[in-house]
Amino acid sequence: MNERKKGTMEFGAILKACRVRSKMTQDQLAEKLHIARSCVSKLESGKKLLDVPTLVKWAEATSSREVVVACLYGMDGLSILQNVMGMMFTFWLI
Structure with missing residues (x-):
């Protein structure tokens, strides 16, 4: 898998x-x-690139x-996901 596609998929997961x-x-x-629900789906799956105005709104x-x-700022996507998922787990426990 090429690096651009990998990065897009990783950002979609975030x-x-x-x-x-x-x-x-x-x-x-x-x-x-x-925007259309299908657009959200494509952004999350890495099939579509996100523009800056939509990123800000998101x-x-x-x-x-x-x-x-x-x-x-270039933080590793995996670290971001772990932090987000950790926060979700914490909220679930509360």
Whole structure:
């Protein structure tokens, strides 16, 4: 798998983790972002690249600004996912 495709898929997984953490379905997020649900699906699966305005809206809609900042500053995607999933597990325990 080429590096661009791998990076896109990894970023898609991060986007999905942010959406799941915010307890939204793809339909709910699509409505907030004014895009089709299929677009959310393609972004999360790495089949479509995310533009900056949509990234900002996604971060705001999912309360995940810190994740987006970490990605933009080059933090490892796996570390981001582990942090997001850890927060989800913590909230689940509470």
